Amino acid sequence: MARKLEHWILLLAAGLTLLAGLFLTFKMYAAGQPLLATVCLATLGLATYIYSTGRAYAFRYLFPGLLAVVVFVLFPLAYTFTIGFTNYSSKNLLSPERAKQYFLDETYVVDGESYAFTLHSDGAAYRIRLENENGDVFVTDALALKQATPLSVPAHRLEAAEAPLSVPADTKTLIQNLKVLKLVSVTLPSGLVASASGLREFAPVRKLYQPLANGELKNQQDGSIIKPNFKTGFYETAAGEPLQPGFKVGIGWANFKRIFTDSSFSEPFLRIFGWTVVFAGLTVLFAFSVGIVLAVLMSWEALRFRKLYSIFLFLPYAVPAFISILVFKGLFSENAGEINLILQSLFGIKPNWFTDPFLAKVMILIVNTWLGFPYMMLLSMGLIKAIPADLYEASAIAGAGPFTNFFKITLPLIVKPITPLLIAAFAFNFNNFVLIALLTNGRPDFLDTAVPAGTTDLLVSYTYRIAFQDSGQDFGLAAAISTVVFLMVAFLSIINLRLTKVNQTETR
Amino acid sequence: MAVVLDKSHRWRVVAAHLGLICFIALIMFPFLMILLISLRPGNFSTGDLIPSQISLEHWKLVLGIPYQAADGRLVEPEFPVLLWLWNSIKVAALSGLIGLLLSTTCAYAFARMRFVFKAQLINSLMLVQMFPTVLALVAIYAIFDQIGGYVPWLGLDTHGGLILAYTGGIALHIWTIKGYFDTIPVEIEEAAKVDGATPFQAFRYVLLPMAVPILMVVFLLAFIQGVNEYPIASVLLKQQDQLTIAVGIKMFLYEQKYFWGDFAAAAILSGLPISIVFLLAQRWMTSGLTAGGVKG
Numbered sequence: 001m002a003r004k005l006e007h008w009i010l011l012l013a014a015g016l017t018l019l020a021g022l023f024l025t026f027k028m029y030a031a032g033q034p035l036l037a038t039v040c041l042a043t044l045g046l047a048t049y050i051y052s053t054g055r056a057y058a059f060r061y062l063f064p065g066l067l068a069v070v071v072f073v074l075f076p077l078a079y080t081f082t083i084g085f086t087n088y089s090s091k092n093l094l095s096p097e098r099a100k101q102y103f104l105d106e107t108y109v110v111d112g113e114s115y116a117f118t119l120h121s122d123g124a125a126y127r128i129r130l131e132n133e134n135g136d137v138f139v140t141d142a143l144a145l146k147q148a149t150p151l152s153v154p155a156h157r158l159e160a161a162e163a164p165l166s167v168p169a170d171t172k173t174l175i176q177n178l179k180v181l182k183l184v185s186v187t188l189p190s191g192l193v194a195s196a197s198g199l200r201e202f203a204p205v206r207k208l209y210q211p212l213a214n215g216e217l218k219n220q221q222d223g224s225i226i227k228p229n230f231k232t233g234f235y236e237t238a239a240g241e242p243l244q245p246g247f248k249v250g251i252g253w254a255n256f257k258r259i260f261t262d263s264s265f266s267e268p269f270l271r272i273f274g275w276t277v278v279f280a281g282l283t284v285l286f287a288f289s290v291g292i293v294l295a296v297l298m299s300w301e302a303l304r305f306r307k308l309y310s311i312f313l314f315l316p317y318a319v320p321a322f323i324s325i326l327v328f329k330g331l332f333s334e335n336a337g338e339i340n341l342i343l344q345s346l347f348g349i350k351p352n353w354f355t356d357p358f359l360a361k362v363m364i365l366i367v368n369t370w371l372g373f374p375y376m377m378l379l380s381m382g383l384i385k386a387i388p389a390d391l392y393e394a395s396a397i398a399g400a401g402p403f404t405n406f407f408k409i410t411l412p413l414i415v416k417p418i419t420p421l422l423i424a425a426f427a428f429n430f431n432n433f434v435l436i437a438l439l440t441n442g443r444p445d446f447l448d449t450a451v452p453a454g455t456t457d458l459l460v461s462y463t464y465r466i467a468f469q470d471s472g473q474d475f476g477l478a479a480a481i482s483t484v485v486f487l488m489v490a491f492l493s494i495i496n497l498r499l500t501k502v503n504q505t506e507t508r
Numbered sequence: 509m510a511v512v513l514d515k516s517h518r519w520r521v522v523a524a525h526l527g528l529i530c531f532i533a534l535i536m537f538p539f540l541m542i543l544l545i546s547l548r549p550g551n552f553s554t555g556d557l558i559p560s561q562i563s564l565e566h567w568k569l570v571l572g573i574p575y576q577a578a579d580g581r582l583v584e585p586e587f588p589v590l591l592w593l594w595n596s597i598k599v600a601a602l603s604g605l606i607g608l609l610l611s612t613t614c615a616y617a618f619a620r621m622r623f624v625f626k627a628q629l630i631n632s633l634m635l636v637q638m639f640p641t642v643l644a645l646v647a648i649y650a651i652f653d654q655i656g657g658y659v660p661w662l663g664l665d666t667h668g669g670l671i672l673a674y675t676g677g678i679a680l681h682i683w684t685i686k687g688y689f690d691t692i693p694v695e696i697e698e699a700a701k702v703d704g705a706t707p708f709q710a711f712r713y714v715l716l717p718m719a720v721p722i723l724m725v726v727f728l729l730a731f732i733q734g735v736n737e738y739p740i741a742s743v744l745l746k747q748q749d750q751l752t753i754a755v756g757i758k759m760f761l762y763e764q765k766y767f768w769g770d771f772a773a774a775a776i777l778s779g780l781p782i783s784i785v786f787l788l789a790q791r792w793m794t795s796g797l798t799a800g801g802v803k804g
Contacts, residue, residue, distance in 0.1 A: 024658055024659065027658050028658060031657065031658070036654075056623075057621070057707070058617045058621035058622070058623035059617075059623065061613040061614060061616050061617035061621070061711075062613070062614050062617045062618075062623075062629075064609075064610050064613065065610035065611055065613060065614035065678055065682065066614065066629070068610055068675040068676050068678060069633065069636060069676055069678065069679060071676065072648075072672070072673055072675060072676025072677075073636055073639070073641070073644075073676040073677070073679075074636065075647075075651070076641070076644035076647035076648050076651060077639060077643070077644050077647070079644070079647035079650065079651065080643065080644045080646060080647040083646055083647060083650070088650075294528075294531075297524055297527075297528065300524070302517070302521055303521060303524055303525070305525075309528050309532065312532045312535065312536065313531075313532065313535065315535070315536075315539070315783075316535060318783040318786045318787050318790075319539075319779050319782075319783050320732075320735065320736045320754070320778075320779055320782050320783070321736060322736060322738050322754040322757065322758075323757070323775045323778065323779040324538065324779075326757060326758055326760075326761060326771065326775065327538050327541075327542050327772075327775060328538060329761055330545075330761055330768050330771060330772075331538060331541060333766075333768075336552050336766065336768060338541050338545070370535065370538075402520065424638075427638070428640075431640040431642050431643070433640075433642040433738075433739050434738045434739065437738070437739075437742070438738070438758055460640070460642045460643065463643075463645075463646075464642075464645065464739075467645065467646050467649075468645075468649075468743065475646045475650070478646050479646050479647070482643040482644070482645075482646065485643055486639065486643050489638070489639060489640065489643075490639075493635065493638045493639075
C-alpha cells in the first residue's frame with residue numbers, strides 16, 4: 001500500500017516536472033530563442049524516453065546527476081570557448097536583434113506642436129488631460145501609475161456630456177509621478193503619439209529610425225542611414241562612426257591575436273604567466289618541503305605527543321580558506337597590522353607588504369605555504385607509512401644518520417607516488433583565484449601597462465578583472481584567456497594521468 | 509623499532525620537540541591574534557598586542573546587538589553577519605542535499621548496473637572534476653543571466669541560482685560513494701531481489717541503509733564545499749542581503765572602511781563551526797571508510 005502511494009507521488013512529481021519544463025520551453029520560444037527551446041525540448045524528450053521505457057533503466061539513476069554535470073560544468077566550459085571567439089563585452093552586450101530593436105524603439109520629439117498637460121486624480125488612479133493650442137481636449141482612462149514600465153494608452157476627445165475631471169493635481173504630485181509619467185505614451189485620435197516632454201507639457205514623438213529592406217535603418221529626423229557592421233558589432237553611420245549600443249558578433253581569432261601579438265596585451269599576459277608559474281611552483285615546493293619534514297617527524301616513533309602535535313599542525317587546513325586569507329590580509333596590513341607592529345618594535349622596520357611588488361609576492365607565498373603544508377604533510381604521512389621499516393633498521397646498522405635516511409630512503413621512495421599529487425597541487429595553485437582575490441586582488445598594479453594588470457595577478461584573477469572589474473568588462477577577451485589557461489591545465493592533467501597510470505602498472 | 513640508539517638520539521628528540529613547539533607557536537599565531545583582536549576595544553591596533561582591557565563590543569555588533577560607545581553614540585551593526593551565515597548554511601545545506609541525491613543515484617548505477625558507455629562515462633567524470641570552475645565564470649554568469657530571464661528565482665542574485673550552480677560539482681562525490689558501494693557485497697541485494705524486490709527497492713531499502721555513514725560524510729564535505737565556495741558566489745550575488753558569508757565577510761576589510769575588530773569577531777563566529785564540522789567529517793571519513801572495508 002505504501003509502495004503504491006510512493007509510486008503515485010513519484011508519477012505526479014514527474015508529470016509536474018514535465019509540465020514545468022514544457023512551460024519553460026514555450027517561454028523560451030516566445031522570447032525568441034528557438035535554439036534554446038529546441039535543446040530544452042530535446043532534453044525533456046530524452047528524459048521522458050528514459051523514464052518510460054525499461055530499456056534505459058540504468059539511465060533513470062544517472063540522468064539527473066549527469067544532466068547537472070553537463071549543464072553546469074561541461075556546458076559553461078564549452079560556452080566559454082565560444083565566447084572567446086566573440087566581442088561580447090559591456091559595449092557589445094546585446095544580440096543583433098535586440099540592438100536593432102533598441103534603435104527602432106528610439107523616438108524623437110516633433111517640433112512645433114505641443115500639448116498642455118495636467119494630471120487629474122480619479123479615485124486612487126489618475127487621468128491624463130492634454131490640450132492643444134486650438135483648445136481641443138483629450139483625456140485618457142484612469143491609470144494606476146504605480147509601476148515604472150513603458151505604457152501605451154489611447155486618449156479620446158473629451159465630450160461635453162462626460163463627467164468633468166477633478167481639479168488638476170499639484171506640482172508635488174506631478175514630480176512624485178514624473179518617473180512613471182515619462183514612460184507613458186498617449187495615442188491621440190489622430191494617430192499621433194505624444195509623451196511627456198516636460199513637467200506640464202506633452203509633445204508628439206515619432207520613431208527615430210525606420211527599418212529598410214536590406215537591414216539598414218533610416219533616420220527619420222535627418223534622413224541619414226545607419227548600417228549594421230557584422231565585423232565590428234556596431235551600427236555605423238555613413239562616415240563609419242560606431243553607434244552605441246553595439247551587438248555581439250563572432251570575431252574569429254581576434255581575441256587570441258590580441259593576447260599574443262598586441263604588445264599592450266601580450267606583455268602583461270607574459271609577465272603574469274611567468275609569475276603564475278613561479279607562484280605555483282614555489283608554493284608546491286615550499287608547502288611540500290615543510291610538509292614532508294613534519295611528516296617525517298610525525299612518523300618518528302621515538303617522539304611523544306605526536307597525536308597532539310598533528311592536531312595542531314592540521315588546524316590551518318580545517319579553517320575555511322576565505323577566513324584565514326582575510327585574517328592574514330589584516331595581520332599584514334601596513335599601518336594597522338599586528339605583524340608590522342611586532343617587526344617595528346623588534347627591528348624597527350615596517351615593510352610595505354601591499355605596495356611593494358616583491359614583498360607582496362613574498363607575503364603571498366608565506367600565506368599560501370601556511371595554507372598548503374598540512375595537506376602535503378597528510379599525503380606524505382600516508383606514503384611514509386607504506387615504506388617498510390626494515391629499510392631504516394638496515395641503514396641504522398650501517399650507521400647512517402637521519403639526514404642520510406631522509407635523502408637516501410624516504411625521499412626517493414616517496415617521489416614517485418607523490419609526483420602526480422604534486423602536479424595536481426601545481427594545477428590547483430595555477431588557478432588559485434581565491435587566494436589572490438581575497439589577499440591582494442592582484443595589486444600593486446604594473447605602472448607601465450596600457451591595460452590594468454597587477455604584479456601579483458595570476459592568470460585567472462587577471463581574467464576575472466578583465467571580465468568583471470575594470471572598465472570595459474571585456475567578456476570575450478577574458479574567455480579567450482580562460483581558454484588558453486584551460487588548455488594549459490588540460491595539458492597538466494594529461495601528464496598527470498599518464499604518470500598515475502605508469503605508477504599503477506609498476507606496482508601491479 | 510629494534511634499532512641501536514646512539515648518544516645523540518636523546519638530543520635529537522629534545523630538539524625535535526623544541527622545533528615543533530616553536531613551529532606550532534608560529535602556526536597558531538594568527539588564530540591567537542584574531543581572538544585577542546576580537547576582544548580588543550576599537551578597530552585599530554592600540555600599540556600593544558595583548559589588550560589592556562577586554563571589550564565585547566565587536567561580538568555584540570557581529571551578533572546584531574547595537575551598543576553604546578564611550579562617547580555616548582549608539583553604534584549600529586554595519587553588516588548583517590548572522591544573515592550572511594544563515595544564507596551560507598541555507599545554500600550549502602540545500603546544495604549538499606541535492607548533490608547527495610544526484611550523486612547517490614549515479615553512484616548506484618555505476619556500481620551495480622551494466623550499460624553502454626559505462627567506462628567512458630565514469631572516466632570522463634574523473635576528467636571533468638579536474639577543471640577549475642573559475643575558468644568558466646564568464647559563461648556561468650551569462651547562463652544565469654539567461655535563466656533569470658525565464659525563471660526569476662533561479663537567476664542572478666538569487667540563492668536558487670547559486671544552489672543550482674553548485675549541483676554541477678558532484679563528480680568527486682559520485683566517485684567517493686561508488687567506491688563505498690563497491691565494498692558492500694552485492695549478494696545482500698541479490699538476496700533481496702530473489703525475494704521479489706525491484707532494483708529500486710534493493711537500492712532504497714537494502715543498500716542505502718548500509719551506506720548511511722558515507723552519505724553523511726559526503727553531505728558534510730559537500731556542505732563545507734558550499735560554505736567555502738567563493739568565486740561563483742562572488743559573481744552571482746550582488747545585493748548585501750543576499751551574500752553568503754564567504755563573499756560578505758571581506759567587506760569588513762575595505763581600505764576606506766576598515767573594521768578589523770568586527771572582522772575578527774565575525775571570523776571566529778563563522779570559522780569555528782565550519783572548522784569543527786570539517787574536523788568531524790575528516791574523522792568520520794576515515795572511520796566510515798574503514799567500516800566499509802571491514803564489511804567487505
